Amino acid sequence: MIVLKTPAELDRMRKSGQMVAEVLGMLERRVKPGVTTLELDRLAEDQCRKWKARPAFKGYGGFPFTICASPNDQVVHGFPNSVPLSEGEILSVDFGLIYDGFYGDSAITFPVGEIADSTRLLLEVTKRSLEEGIASAVSGGRLSDISNAVQKKAESAGFGVVREFVGHGIGTRLHEDPQIPNYGLPGKGPKLKPGMTLAIEPMVNAGSPAVRVLEDGWTAVTLDGCLSAHFEHTVAITEQGPEILTRL
Numbered sequence: 001m002i003v004l005k006t007p008a009e010l011d012r013m014r015k016s017g018q019m020v021a022e023v024l025g026m027l028e029r030r031v032k033p034g035v036t037t038l039e040l041d042r043l044a045e046d047q048c049r050k051w052k053a054r055p056a057f058k059g060y061g062g063f064p065f066t067i068c069a070s071p072n073d074q075v076v077h078g079f080p081n082s083v084p085l086s087e088g089e090i091l092s093v094d095f096g097l098i099y100d101g102f103y104g105d106s107a108i109t110f111p112v113g114e115i116a117d118s119t120r121l122l123l124e125v126t127k128r129s130l131e132e133g134i135a136s137a138v139s140g141g142r143l144s145d146i147s148n149a150v151q152k153k154a155e156s157a158g159f160g161v162v163r164e165f166v167g168h169g170i171g172t173r174l175h176e177d178p179q180i181p182n183y184g185l186p187g188k189g190p191k192l193k194p195g196m197t198l199a200i201e202p203m204v205n206a207g208s209p210a211v212r213v214l215e216d217g218w219t220a221v222t223l224d225g226c227l228s229a230h231f232e233h234t235v236a237i238t239e240q241g242p243e244i245l246t247r248l
Helices: 007-030 037-051 117-135 143-156
Strands: 067-071 074-076 090-099 102-111 167-169 176-180 197-200 203-205 211-213 220-222 228-230 233-238 241-244
Touching (some): 007 102, 007 233, 037 090, 074 090, 074 228, 102 117, 102 233, 117 203, 117 228, 117 241
Antiparallel strands (some): 167 197, 203 228
């Protein structure tokens, strides 16, 4: 069942969304060669404590960390660790929290220092595919309009759109209905209505869209070893158009 949020509930989601955005902005300023993802994880958790918010991911289904930290060929759900980041790498950070009963969820892929032009293109196209998906999240449209917009943008640049992981509804639970694939034909699925809140999150690979999950049961990597990028926003459907709740 898709849960429509009231104006008062949307106000609460704006607060949790802004908190998520602030944490990711803080982490962005810290990402550089020599920093470890475990340091970033601790920073995010410390900030949650200061706000009396709860990390959304830690303990969720047994996930042991506050952020998902997925470098290079890791697609999503990577474990933070003590390995220093290196110049030219990329790092996808997925972060969420719950505050005042409502979740916010967002992801950004950061460059670590200077990156290759081909890598920068992957990041730019993935971010743009998210923007295209959000632009299609309009009242009266269909859910798969979002999916199709993401797929068209990513594949037009020659990249592979991950099938195994999808976006989702969000609210008082981290994962609500509906699921939002990043591929598909337009004009299908539930009608988009004001009050829907969606976490739209393209995961785009530089090569094949195929992925596999490592032995830890969480970390997904590209099957061909190519780089992968991940961008996500929590978005509300309104009469005036899509509203990004996790934008600084």
